[in-house]
Amino acid sequence: MAADSLLAAEALGGNRYALARLISLIEDDGTDARAALATLYPHTGQAHIVGVTGAPGTGKSTLVNELAKALRAQDTTVGVVAVDPSSPFTGGALLGDRVRMRDLAGDPGVFIRSMASRGSLGGLARATNDVVKVLDAVGFAVVLVETVGAGQAEVDIARTAHTTVVIEAPGLGDEVQALKAGLMEIADVLVVNKADRPGAAQTARALEMVINRNVPDARGGVGEDAWRPPILQTIALDGTGVPEVLAAVGAHRDHLRASGLWASRERARVETELRNVLQQEMLGRLLARVGEGQVATWVDRIAAREVDVYTVVQTILGEEGSDAD
Amino acid sequence: MAADSLLAAEALGGNRYALARLISLIEDDGTDARAALATLYPHTGQAHIVGVTGAPGTGKSTLVNELAKALRAQDTTVGVVAVDPSSPFTGGALLGDRVRMRDLAGDPGVFIRSMASRGSLGGLARATNDVVKVLDAVGFAVVLVETVGAGQAEVDIARTAHTTVVIEAPGLGDEVQALKAGLMEIADVLVVNKADRPGAAQTARALEMVINRNVPDARGGVGEDAWRPPILQTIALDGTGVPEVLAAVGAHRDHLRASGLWASRERARVETELRNVLQQEMLGRLLARVGEGQVATWVDRIAAREVDVYTVVQTILGEEGSDAD
Numbered sequence: 001m002a003a004d005s006l007l008a009a010e011a012l013g014g015n016r017y018a019l020a021r022l023i024s025l026i027e028d029d030g031t032d033a034r035a036a037l038a039t040l041y042p043h044t045g046q047a048h049i050v051g052v053t054g055a056p057g058t059g060k061s062t063l064v065n066e067l068a069k070a071l072r073a074q075d076t077t078v079g080v081v082a083v084d085p086s087s088p089f090t091g092g093a094l095l096g097d098r099v100r101m102r103d104l105a106g107d108p109g110v111f112i113r114s115m116a117s118r119g120s121l122g123g124l125a126r127a128t129n130d131v132v133k134v135l136d137a138v139g140f141a142v143v144l145v146e147t148v149g150a151g152q153a154e155v156d157i158a159r160t161a162h163t164t165v166v167i168e169a170p171g172l173g174d175e176v177q178a179l180k181a182g183l184m185e186i187a188d189v190l191v192v193n194k195a196d197r198p199g200a201a202q203t204a205r206a207l208e209m210v211i212n213r214n215v216p217d218a219r220g221g222v223g224e225d226a227w228r229p230p231i232l233q234t235i236a237l238d239g240t241g242v243p244e245v246l247a248a249v250g251a252h253r254d255h256l257r258a259s260g261l262w263a264s265r266e267r268a269r270v271e272t273e274l275r276n277v278l279q280q281e282m283l284g285r286l287l288a289r290v291g292e293g294q295v296a297t298w299v300d301r302i303a304a305r306e307v308d309v310y311t312v313v314q315t316i317l318g319e320e321g322s323d324a325d
Numbered sequence: 326m327a328a329d330s331l332l333a334a335e336a337l338g339g340n341r342y343a344l345a346r347l348i349s350l351i352e353d354d355g356t357d358a359r360a361a362l363a364t365l366y367p368h369t370g371q372a373h374i375v376g377v378t379g380a381p382g383t384g385k386s387t388l389v390n391e392l393a394k395a396l397r398a399q400d401t402t403v404g405v406v407a408v409d410p411s412s413p414f415t416g417g418a419l420l421g422d423r424v425r426m427r428d429l430a431g432d433p434g435v436f437i438r439s440m441a442s443r444g445s446l447g448g449l450a451r452a453t454n455d456v457v458k459v460l461d462a463v464g465f466a467v468v469l470v471e472t473v474g475a476g477q478a479e480v481d482i483a484r485t486a487h488t489t490v491v492i493e494a495p496g497l498g499d500e501v502q503a504l505k506a507g508l509m510e511i512a513d514v515l516v517v518n519k520a521d522r523p524g525a526a527q528t529a530r531a532l533e534m535v536i537n538r539n540v541p542d543a544r545g546g547v548g549e550d551a552w553r554p555p556i557l558q559t560i561a562l563d564g565t566g567v568p569e570v571l572a573a574v575g576a577h578r579d580h581l582r583a584s585g586l587w588a589s590r591e592r593a594r595v596e597t598e599l600r601n602v603l604q605q606e607m608l609g610r611l612l613a614r615v616g617e618g619q620v621a622t623w624v625d626r627i628a629a630r631e632v633d634v635y636t637v638v639q640t641i642l643g644e645e646g647s648d649a650d
Contacts, residue, residue: 034635041633057382263628270627270634271620275608277638282607283600285642295596302595303588308366309595310359313602317610 008036011138012043016108019138023113026130037130040137045266047079047136048253051160051186053147054167059193063167063236063245064146070242071142072109079135079143080112083128111135126280129160129273160269162262163252165189165245168207170199187229189248195233195241207231227255290316329357333364336463341433344463348438351455362455365462370591372404372461373578376485376511378472379492384518388492388561388570389471395567396467397434404460404468405437408453436460451605454485454598485594487587488577490514490570493532495524512554514573520558520566532556552580615641 004025010018025033052067054060064080071078113135115128128145135143145161166187190211192204211229230248234241256262287295298312329350335343350358377392379385389405396403438460440453453470460468470486491512515536517529536554555573559566581587612620623637 038633038636042630045630055380055382057380266628267624271624273634274620274623274627274637275612277634278611278641279604279608281638281642282611283604286603286607287600295599298599299592299596302599303591305367305370308363309598309602311363312599313606316603317606 004033004036005039008039011036011134012040014138016111019111019134022134023131026134027115027127033130037133040134043137044133045136047132047140047143048163048249049132049136049143049145049161050249051145051147051164052167053164053186054169054191054193058167058169059236060146060167063191063193063234063242064144066234066236066239066242067144067246067249068110068112070239070246072107074246075109076142077109077140078111079132079140080110081128081131081135081143081145082112082114083124083145083147111140126273126276129269160265160272162256162265163188163249165191165249167191167193168203169194170197170203188227188252189245190229190231191241191245192231192233193236196235200233204231204233227252227259286316329359329361330364333361336361336459337365337368339463341436344436344459347459348456351459352440352452358455362458365459368462369458370461372457372465372468373488373574374457374461374468374470374486375574376470376472376489377492378489378511379494379516379518383492383494384561385471385492388516388518388559388567389469391559391561391564391567392469392571392574393435393437395564395571397432399571400434401467402434402465403436404457404465405435406453406456406460406468406470407437407439408449408470408472436465451598451601454594454601485590485597487581487590488513488574490516490574492516492518493528494519495522495528513552513577514570515554515556516566516570517556517558518561521560525558529556529558552577611641 004022007018007022007025011022022033022036025036052060052064061082064082068078068080113131115124115131132143132145164186166189168190170192190207192200192207194200208231211231232241232244232248234245236242253262256265298316301307302309302312329347332343332347332350336347347358347361350361377385377389386407389407393403393405438456440449440456457468457470489511491514493515495517515532517525517532519525533556536556557566557569557573559570561567578587581590623641626632627634627637
């Protein structure tokens with residue numbers, strides 16, 4: 001515990017090695033890093049957390065890379081947390097992607113971390129949240145969280161960002177479906193990447209139509225305060241349109257601050273995180289108390305169709321809860 | 326409770342309307358349907374549960390549709406549970422997909438259900454599991470579970486199937502990454518769909534190489550018992566290769582039964598489900614006990630950076646746990 005807090009103090013002091021070690025601790029086992037997180041937590045709340053999400057094949061990772069470079073060109077520090085299993089940041093890169101990533105190597109104003117898939121539902125969300133907190137605490141002004149945007153866990157992660165950028169690309173054939181699937185309601189900035197390809201204008205028009213239908217219900221406030229997600233076109237491979245995306249992200253941050261939505265999004269993120277951590281902690285404690293042998297017995301009985309899972313859970317928790325109620 | 330059990334009895338008796346009502350109950354609120362699920366549960370364990378997963382754009386939904394048609398042509402009953410937000414079964418279809426779906430309409434040997442995205446992590450997995458159980462109990466011989474295969478929750482759902490079919494398509498540029506991202510370890514049958522497109526042979530060869538690296542660690546048993554995932558090519562749009570996929574799925578079922586892996590996969594699914602339901606139930610009980618006002622107070626204090634989430638959770642559960650220990 002003391003060692004973890006020391007690590008936290010060193011990371012706060014700008015020690016890169018301590019920062020990397022701390023993040024590894026969070027990834028390896030959440031509980032070991034908790035003293036450090038408690039130390040860091042009062043220093044959080046400064047960073048602008050930007051989710052970047054979109055289907056595989058939209059060029060999302062390239063755009064994240066370009067956004068990071070553009071932020072550095074403005075002398076803004078930036079952390080990147082890649083939760084997308086197909087991202088080059090997570091090691092799934094083709095050679096070309098790795099070469100592009102070199103642009104950012106060796107710059108102390110950038111920190112890139114990929115998140116491995118976790119063993120349990122919710123584990124990925126918790127670890128990602130904690131890594132974002134660490135990067136916030138040690139002073140990165142913007143934290144980009146890249147998620148694949150096609151799974152429930154990933155959409156939930158994107159939803160907790162201050163600003164969410166949703167990326168589409170022409171010709172994937174999935175753009176309208178992706179929007180219907182809930183990505184639209186979390187989009188603050190829409191980007192049609194690969195805008196040099198045929199169909200980019202149609203994709204942008206399709207997005208425009210969806211926005212016109214959705215804006216009254218959008219999460220960006222109502223009436224005068226309403227935020228209308230801008231639709232931007234980019235060619236991430238050569239950087240075209242990237243400054244405009246950055247400007248829109250900044251404008252959204254200003255809108256959140258001016259309208260009070262910044263605070264309500266913070267609260268929403270905290271509530272989601274509290275529920276997630278409570279769930280995992282309660283399960284961990286229960287399983288530690290009853291032991292693996294008992295769990296195996298329950299599993300055997302359910303697998304043998306002697307009893308169903310809900311009845312087992314009621315039995316376990318009925319007994320457990322009798323003292324507490 | 327009595328009404329739900331009656332619904333279960335009617336569904337078991339072959340009443341389609343009762344079946345649909347029951348599934349709606351599961352989707353609306355898991356707790357209302359629990360008496361019905363307890364009634365149905367002893368009737369489960371007969372169906373072959375087949376996960377079908379792959380990135381958007383691989384033609385996964387079309388292939389699921391063709392597999393269902395081919396099963397019906399063999400007089401095998403089939404349930405389809407679509408968890409993919411971009412699937413035509415979930416309502417995100419373009420007109421062409423809807424037209425194809427009509428092939429199955431009106432056939433009592435088929436039941437198709439799409440799962441909406443749930444409000445919480447784990448909610449989707451639980452509801453999907455329960456719908457699969459219902460379809461199993463009422464006698465569908467094969468249940469196809471279609472997931473998008475790009476998110477943690479969706480991969481977890483696919484992992485709980487007896488047999489998992491992973492679909493790739495040439496030219497998406499993501500095939501190798503997707504495999505590295507954990508889809509490979511859950512694949513029992515690999516399909517390169519859109520095999521009439523350029524690059525299909527290369528994609529198949531890339532999969533072959535990955536399998537050669539992975540087979541010693543594959544989950545299909547060791548030594549003589551090892552299952553080597555076949556790599557099949559299909560053109561789902563015209564049905565080419567679909568009988569071969571069905572044959573491979575059947576061969577995998579036979580392998581599972583002969584090797585004893587059928588039972589171990591059942592146990593793995595049950596254990597995952599037990600943990601998931603325990604977590605959600607414990608959280609629900611805790612929140613009901615402490616009340617929304619108290620939750621809001623915690624959220625406020627965390628959002629104000631007075632205290633971090635882990636410390637709050639320790640405080641809450643430390644108090645809660647004192648009686649039980």
